[in-house]
Amino acid sequence: MxxxxxxxxxxxxxxxxxxxxxxxxxxxxxxxxxxxxxxxxxxxxxxxxxxxxxRGALEILSAQPLGWTNIERFLRLGERQENGCTGCFSVNALREISTLSDGIRQLLNDSHRRLMPEVVANVHAENTKLPAEVVADLVMVFFSGVCVESSLRVKDSDDPVGHFMQALKLL
CATH class of the missing domain: 1.10.10.60 (Homeodomain-like)
Structure with missing residues (x-):
């Protein structure tokens, strides 16, 4: 159900x-x-x-070897899903956070807390110029933004995740 x-x-x-x-x-x-x-x-x-x-986010982010491939696969979870939904259910729920119960807000927060160390570990594996925690914050903010934006996109001809990954590798 x-x-x-x-x-x-x-x-x-x-x-x-x-x-x-x-x-x-x-x-x-x-x-x-x-x-x-x-x-x-x-x-x-x-x-x-x-x-x-x-959804498989933790499995994607913990796959060996750690690095940009895992980050890109995680970011692509925000693309159109097989069920026709766009973005991320969790990010969509965040848009209503002020009206949701404490239990639901806690579930959303706990999920974010579980993902961050995994994102940091993947960034750290790439030896970025910026601290891994800073780059991981950028990844998570981008993920939220691209998920919201995906519901506005009429066609999927551009590749914001690919463009972001190109920029990320320069950090």
């Missing part, structure tokens, strides 16, 4: 997702949804946790 609810939340956000959207996407009626989840917020929390477990 989570894999069917996830694209709905991804596309419409927490506030924009109605119970009718969820019923239609999952094929489960209201009572069935609420027998498994306390409410829409609980379903959103679990969909976000499911996303983190299955």
């Amino acid at each position: 989570l894999e069917k609810a996830l694209p709905v939340f991804w596309k419409h956000g927490f506030a924009g997702t109605s119970l009718q959207h969820l019923e239609q996407a999952t094929g489960v009626n209201k009572s069935g949804l609420y027998s498994e989840f306390q409410d829409k917020e609980d379903l959103f929390f679990n969909a976000l946790a499911y996303y983190y477990q299955h």
